Amino acid sequence: MLTTQTPEIRPFKVTIPSSFYAEAAGSAPGATVWYPLEAGRQRQGRLWSNLKEVCDLLQISLAGPMAADELLFQHVRFKTGQRIHTIGQPFDTLYIVKSGFLKTILIDDFGGEQVLSFPMQGDLLGVDGIHTKHYSSEAVALSDCDLILLPFNKLTALGRVHPELDSLMYGVMSRELAREQAMIGMLGALSAEARVARFLLSLAERFAHMGYSSKLFNLRMTRHEIGSYLGLTLETVSRTLSAFNEIGLISVDQRTIGINDPAALKTLRRLPPSCSRAKQLAAAKLKAAREPAGGDLDSEIKLSVLI
């Protein structure tokens, strides 16, 4: 299962040749330059980050004095649709999202993809690969992305020189774990509406933290991907969004979402019947139509409903 090399056909291929990673082994810990940059590749934007930038990005405060600019971490860019890593691929590096939006997925026993998370700025990718030395999930760019490389063997080697790195990693992994626990809690206990509401709120919070508006933003993912993430179908997601829109909690226009009533979204457990009233009425009509008790009115209704 873990050895699958994902024979599926995908829209894009990873453009970084494996040789790009090949030189990771065998250089001294603490070296300031890790990988020769391939000639002419991805020169736009900042290509390196120091430890401070990495910590800021991860929102982790590093105890003790930092190793300043001694440690540099290389960036890589991915275009929309590209895979960062695939299931079963040998694990060697972690990634921190500097900018852009991604999804991580699991391929279930037959072919269907299950969305696990939507990483964005400050999130860490690839942690699931440490244990088995193979990635157990797949990461795909939903927009053009700028990722910071954290080659894992380098990281552990550096951990011996700069122990604060290990603390940093513990913190990040623990946060990830707690986040997944919250996700499990949500999937286990909440209704469809509550899931969608919380999803929107969590997006809003994350956008706010990145300096974007928490009141108005664009979804980078499809309804299908949202549904997969929330354990719902795309139709249910769409309907729920429409319902929220109708009662004014949010404003929906395709992938543009306006958050109008965050408080209501936060406390929402089930949708007040006022909005599903139409549905209920229709159901009542049908019911009434099925039990005619004799009468012309009844037949009329039956017609209007059935035609």
Add this chain to the structure above:
Amino acid sequence: MLTTQTPEIRPFKVTIPSSFYAEAAGSAPGATVWYPLEAGRQRQGRLWSNLKEVCDLLQISLAGPMAADELLFQHVRFKTGQRIHTIGQPFDTLYIVKSGFLKTILIDDFGGEQVLSFPMQGDLLGVDGIHTKHYSSEAVALSDCDLILLPFNKLTALGRVHPELDSLMYGVMSRELAREQAMIGMLGALSAEARVARFLLSLAERFAHMGYSSKLFNLRMTRHEIGSYLGLTLETVSRTLSAFNEIGLISVDQRTIGINDPAALKTLRRLPPSCSRAKQLAAAKLKAAREPAGGDLDSEIKLSVLI
């Protein structure tokens, strides 16, 4: 939310006074004795484990030579029903399960508990507390338990002396993360029957790994707890178990489970209609009764439905 000190009344109280943990801070890294054992407490059984035992328990192979018996880890025993840690409690130590069975839970926005996992031999507890310095979940003993203490500040301090410890921790945390991802995948995608089937199989595997029978074992948790864990109601769990029993996949007698057809359980997606036949027949009857094409029966039914 995280600051909740769990005001709920619980059947048991933690018997270890907080002063037991108070001396964790401020001792030298690498010390072989960490905590004074309270006089007369829990002397039965082995009280200390060395690093090798810990690694064996965690099923993690430690690269490089081990620090032999220099590092000793203290055990603590908990009785059935006791809480190991609660939500919001300051984080200071990790626990490895040496023997016994537990559950970890989340308390959702109103009071209901959501089961996150059923830790047993070799599992690690408390990792979710590292990031915020407060446990974000609660662990409860489902049977008498023997846990190994891993005071976290000691662990990080020791990591500087014995870097293999950090690798060990990365591996364990990564495994935990991958496990939770699989859980999310399951909750998002599988039917009730498939969830129960997988749950039984995973229990069987874990029992087998501990040297117990994978064909016959006792559940340590209630139907309610299983349901919470799987995102189902206790009734659904009970019914599914009964259905599996009826078609011979398993044998159920209260909490004693016999696994008869592991292969079928593994590949099961939805239950073959043969077993829900009774349900279908009943439904068909009702349907037939509801559409009698005119007659006295109609009014009768209407009455019974509307009143």
Add this chain to the structure above:
DNA sequence: CGGGTCTTTGATTAGGTTCAATAAGAGTGG
């Protein structure tokens, strides 16, 4: 413009929850 994907909305159905009643243990105290 046309073909693709994505989204919305409707109608129907099925799987799972809820409510309810009963039964079986386990523990407690007389």
Add this chain to the structure above:
DNA sequence: CCACTCTTATTGAACCTAATCAAAGACCCG
């Protein structure tokens, strides 16, 4: 030891949420 209670488990019936099936509209991109 038995009656009593409390928790846990089983089973039935009705209801309801969300999935499924289906069709049409919106958007994007070559």
